[in-house]
Amino acid sequence: MSGTTNTSVSSSTEKGDGEGKTAAILIEGLKLTYSDGTEAVKDVTMEVPQGEFFGFLGPNGAGKTTTIKVLVTLLQPTGGRVEVNGFDVKSKAQEVRESIGYMPQETSVDEELTARENIRFACRAYGVPRERRAERIDELLELVDLADVGDKKSGGFSGGMKKRLDAAMALVHRPSLVFLDEPTTGLDPKARNELWDYFERINERGTTVLLTTQYLEEADHLCERLAVIRDGGIVARGSPSKLKRRVGVEFLDVDVEGGRDTAREAAEVLRGEGIFGGDASVEVTDRGLSITANDARSRGSRLMVALDDAGIQVTGFDVREPTLDDVFLAVTDDETDVSGGEDAGSRQGGSE
Numbered sequence: 001m002s003g004t005t006n007t008s009v010s011s012s013t014e015k016g017d018g019e020g021k022t023a024a025i026l027i028e029g030l031k032l033t034y035s036d037g038t039e040a041v042k043d044v045t046m047e048v049p050q051g052e053f054f055g056f057l058g059p060n061g062a063g064k065t066t067t068i069k070v071l072v073t074l075l076q077p078t079g080g081r082v083e084v085n086g087f088d089v090k091s092k093a094q095e096v097r098e099s100i101g102y103m104p105q106e107t108s109v110d111e112e113l114t115a116r117e118n119i120r121f122a123c124r125a126y127g128v129p130r131e132r133r134a135e136r137i138d139e140l141l142e143l144v145d146l147a148d149v150g151d152k153k154s155g156g157f158s159g160g161m162k163k164r165l166d167a168a169m170a171l172v173h174r175p176s177l178v179f180l181d182e183p184t185t186g187l188d189p190k191a192r193n194e195l196w197d198y199f200e201r202i203n204e205r206g207t208t209v210l211l212t213t214q215y216l217e218e219a220d221h222l223c224e225r226l227a228v229i230r231d232g233g234i235v236a237r238g239s240p241s242k243l244k245r246r247v248g249v250e251f252l253d254v255d256v257e258g259g260r261d262t263a264r265e266a267a268e269v270l271r272g273e274g275i276f277g278g279d280a281s282v283e284v285t286d287r288g289l290s291i292t293a294n295d296a297r298s299r300g301s302r303l304m305v306a307l308d309d310a311g312i313q314v315t316g317f318d319v320r321e322p323t324l325d326d327v328f329l330a331v332t333d334d335e336t337d338v339s340g341g342e343d344a345g346s347r348q349g350g351s352e
């Protein structure tokens with residue numbers, strides 16, 4: 001099947017969501033093999049509770065968009081079970097579509113139309129009753145800060161404004177769950193921040209959000225929990241802080257007076273004193289040392305004393321905890337496995 005965006009939904013979803021305990025997304029052993037034999041999704045199992053802001057991360061080609069296309073019923077799974085808002089994606093595709101919003105990677109804004117007309121068009125496509133449309137359009141224009149330019153042609157909008165309009169169009173029928181597929185790619189930091197505010201607002205209103213992104217800072221900022229996909233399978237999952245802890249190391253940069261020669265001497269001192277364990281890596285840089293160790297922070301004062309005793313002057317000292325970039329590098333690097341333990345491959349629980 002092609003990647004056409006299917007927004008042709010026939011009736012409105014004016015759901016009072018949140019009732020009941022149905023998971024927003026339930027995926028068990030999902031497989032998706034394209035007709036040319038590409039196994040884009042080999043085995044994905046995950047659950048997203050209602051109301052959560054959930055991040056779905058992975059390198060290019062990992063299977064994120066394919067998984068989303070199954071969830072929004074643009075592709076039929078070739079194996080496994082998938083339910084969205086309690087509806088099976090195969091047998092209840094129409095019900096699934098009526099209960100979700102989808103903001104695809106490519107824009108669906110019609111540049112010949114004004115912002116208001118674009119949203120009105122989406123209202124028609126999603127079957128929002130005629131008498132509710134005017135109010136809904138005003139409310140959405142306000143929400144995405146486009147009220148001032150509502151009657152201007154969208155062809156003249158910036159990339160960020162178009163994305164905000166796209167997001168508004170995905171929400172006209174007040175879906176309880178929205179899929180945002182790399183919504184901020186290519187935007188400048190200011191436009192990205194504005195969209196973040198907007199996504200946070202819709203999540204605060206009770207909407208479940210599934211976001212794919214290549215910006216780990218974005219996932220760290222917005223998402224309560226994450227799943228990382230690689231080669232069609234989930235390789236790590238948990239809250240951003242839990243995943244960062246799982247990388248298990250801290251990074252310590254020490255600047256010394258005297259450049260590389262002194263830095264080499266400093267590395268010898270640390271080795272001689274046995275300050276860091278065998279798993280630590282101590283690299284000499286132009287400015288000093290770059291140390292990766294489980295307990296870099298707690299060894300900091302011993303390090304300072306040892307270098308001072310050796311007559312080496314420390315001019316800078318910085319401890320950095322792992323970022324999601326470190327997590328991402330670790331889980332997408334074949335050599336490293338941070339996915340171990342109960343969280344890898346199993347369905348997510350509700351905590352952390």
Ligand SMILES: Nc1ncnc2c1ncn2[C@@H]1O[C@H](COP(=O)(O)OP(=O)(O)OP(=O)(O)O)[C@@H](O)[C@H]1O
Pocket residue numbers: 001034035036038039040058059060061062063064065066067
């Ligand atoms: N229509 C298709 N037919 C055959 N193979 C496809 C098709 N669409 C995607 N693929 C392949 O399926 C795999 C997963 O692609 P997918 O687009 O789901 O990854 P992704 O994680 O979303 O990547 P990106 O971040 O680049 O969008 C890739 O190997 C891709 O080349």
